[in-house]
Amino acid sequence: MIYLEAAIHLRKLIDKANQHLLETNNEGLKEKNNMLIRTNFGSEELVQMDSFSNNFVVTTLKEYANSEACVITDLVSMMQDGKELTYYLFKAYHSKFDKGLVYFQLIDKETLKPIGKLEFSNIEDNIFYFIESPKTEESSCNAIETDENTAKNPCIAFLIGHMDEDRLLYDIQRLIFETANNVQKHKNRKFKFFIQINRFGGKPSPEFLANIDALKELYQKKFKKVYPNSDFIFELDK
Numbered sequence: 001m002i003y004l005e006a007a008i009h010l011r012k013l014i015d016k017a018n019q020h021l022l023e024t025n026n027e028g029l030k031e032k033n034n035m036l037i038r039t040n041f042g043s044e045e046l047v048q049m050d051s052f053s054n055n056f057v058v059t060t061l062k063e064y065a066n067s068e069a070c071v072i073t074d075l076v077s078m079m080q081d082g083k084e085l086t087y088y089l090f091k092a093y094h095s096k097f098d099k100g101l102v103y104f105q106l107i108d109k110e111t112l113k114p115i116g117k118l119e120f121s122n123i124e125d126n127i128f129y130f131i132e133s134p135k136t137e138e139s140s141c142n143a144i145e146t147d148e149n150t151a152k153n154p155c156i157a158f159l160i161g162h163m164d165e166d167r168l169l170y171d172i173q174r175l176i177f178e179t180a181n182n183v184q185k186h187k188n189r190k191f192k193f194f195i196q197i198n199r200f201g202g203k204p205s206p207e208f209l210a211n212i213d214a215l216k217e218l219y220q221k222k223f224k225k226v227y228p229n230s231d232f233i234f235e236l237d238k
Helices: 002-024 054-063 165-186 206-226
Strands: 034-039 044-048 067-080 083-094 099-107 119-125 140-145 155-162 191-199 230-237
Touching: 002 034, 002 044, 002 067, 002 083, 002 099, 002 165, 002 206, 034 054, 054 067, 119 165, 155 165, 165 191, 165 206, 165 230, 206 230
Parallel strands: 155 191, 191 230
Antiparallel strands: 034 044, 034 067, 067 083, 083 099, 099 119, 140 155
C-alpha cells in the first residue's frame, strides 16, 4: 500500500515543519522560509530557503535526487474582512501524488504564538515531482448521499470501478487521500464514507482481494489516526 503509506508520511511531515517553526520562532522570528525534505530512505533534512520560489525548490530537489517528499514554508500576512491575519504557510509535495497539500497555522503577529491548530487550505497541482501512475484511464467514480446523511454527520457513498485492478487499487487510495484532506476544513463534523468497489468485467482476483484486505488494515491501524474526523468503510462487489 505504497500510496496510502506515502500519504501518512506527507501529513506527518507537515506537522513536523509546523512544530519546527513554532519552536524556532518561540522567542522571536528566526526562520520563515525553509524546506523540510524526506528522502526515500526515510531520513529528513532541513534546508534554509534563499527565497520562497519554484526555482529554489526545483534546484534543491535536483541536489536531493533521492528525495520522496518535501514541505516548503513561508510567513504570510493578509487582510481578510478588514482584519489582518498572520500565519505560517505550508506547501507539501510527494513523488507519489500528482496533487500537493496546502496547510496553514494561524499565529499572533506580535508574539508568533499559535492561534488554534494547523488547518487544511486546499489541494493544488504537484509541479515538482514526476509522477508515475497507471497509464490506463482513471476509474469511474460517482458520489451519492446515503439515507444516513445529515448536516452534522455527512454520509457519502463513492461508487468506484474499473476493469484494471492495479488502476482501481491506485484510484481507491487516491480517493481516500484527497477526500480525507478536503474534510479537514470541518473538524467539528464527523464524516462517513462508503467505498463501493466494483471490478468491472468479471470477478476480482485473489491478489486484488488480498490487497483490499491489506488496505483496510493499513487504514484502520495508521491512516485513521492521522485523519480522525473521517471514517472509510470498504464494500466490495464480488
